[in-house]
Amino acid sequence: MKLGSQGLEVSAQGLGCMGMSANYGPAKPDEDMVALLSHAVAAGVTLLDTSDAYDPFTNELLLGKVLQGGLLATGGAGVQVATKFGVKFADTSREIRGCPFSIRPACEASLRRLGVDCIDLYYQHRIDTRLPIEITMGELKKLVEEGKIKYVGLSKASASTIRRAHAVHPITAVQLEWSLWTRDSEEEIIPTCRELGIGIVAYSPLGRGFFGSGAKSADNLSDRDIRKNLPRFQAENLKQNQRIFERVDEMATRKGCTPSQLALARVHHQGPDVCPIPGTTKMGNFDSNLAALALRLTLEEMAELESYAAADAVKGSGTYNAANTWMSSDTPPLESFKGELAD
Incomplete structure (x- = not known):
């Protein structure tokens, strides 16, 4: 499929690699993840999504090991790697940085860890709301001109931020959380992307695993699993x-598929400009997710499915920190900015 209007072509479904190293419990054994990545590429998945922030640097190093070692099926030919910059960690805190003095070394470090000469798709992981987006985009444009990145993306950006960024240099893709129970971007963000010819990459299309097994997905979560702190996964919520999951499960039974395949198919049916990147660490789950591509839903089935997870039916916020959402990602106007650029 064509992702955006700038020339990037990817598989209809990508693979989110975060959970292999971070955020959903302890990092998984490298040899198992290498086998999964090779299996995914052999199955036709070409878009591999990572970030320098995933257990800082560990996930990029994993992909680098695979890419440099020729461990992928077909040798990794045709694989597009998407990575991200902009989240800096210090002890237990983190800071969002979009300054040119941070972007360039971050990009060069990612190139070294991945072992590639050029990053296919380079996202700003979070928007630095202290800095005009035009300044950040100016540096990214230079990196494109220097051949260090091919395409530019934004993650969790507001509509106004997307417009301003796109005016400096074309944005190829916007990554956002989009699933049956997370649809707030449909009102403004997604129409803006479509107006501008920007591709949409949907992460957590299975509701962070919820539509795989419902309430059971919260059983035995480790202290390193971010879902323990998400309101939607708290006991009463x-x-x-769980009632939503049960209704989805009932419909899946009628369709002869799993609830996760049904939820994933709903994202695929949003349009040919949408590439979901479900993450997994298990071969069986990967195969099940890929099979969702063959599932067909009628307009009536789509409406029924979406009614199960209407906004008033979903209990609890999908994030534990409002600063993590696109809703707070507007940046100062360039003409009024008087701040200093510093790392």
Whole structure:
């Protein structure tokens, strides 16, 4: 499929690699993840999504090991790697940085870890709301001109930020959380992307695993699993959200598929400009996710499915920190900016 209007072509479904190293419990054994990545590429998945922030640097190093070692099926030919910059960690805190003095060394470090000469798709992982987006985009444009990145993306950006960024240099893709129970971007963000010819990459299309097994997905979460802190996975909210899963499960039974395949197919049916990147660490789950591509839903089935997870039916916020959302990603106007650029 064509992702955006700038020339990038990717598989209809990508693979989110974050959970292999971070955020959903302890990092998984490298040899198992190498086997999964090779299996995914052999199955036709070409878009591999990572970030320098995933257990800082560990996930990029994993992909680098695979890419440099020729461990991927077909040798990795045709694989597009998307990575991200902009989240800096210090002890237990983190800072969002979009300054040119941070972008360039971050890009060069990612190139070294991945072992590539050029990053296919380079996202700003979070928007630095202290800095005009035009300044950030100016540096990214230079990196494109220097051949260090091919295409530019934004993650969790507001509509106004997307417009301003796109005016400096074309944005190829916007990555955002989009699933059956996370649809707030449909009102403004997604129409803006479509107006500008920007591709949409949907992460957590299975509701962070919820539509795989419902309330059971919260059983035995480790202290390193971010879902322990998400309101939707808290006891009382989870109990009520289980009703949504049960209705999805009933419909899946009628369709002869799994609830996760049904939820994923709903994202695929949003349009040919949408590439979901479900993450997994298990071969069986990967195969199940890929099979969702063959599932067909009628308009009536789509409406029924979406009614199960209407906004008033979903209990609890999907994030534990409002600063993580696109809703707070507007940046100062360039003409009024008087701040200093510093790392």
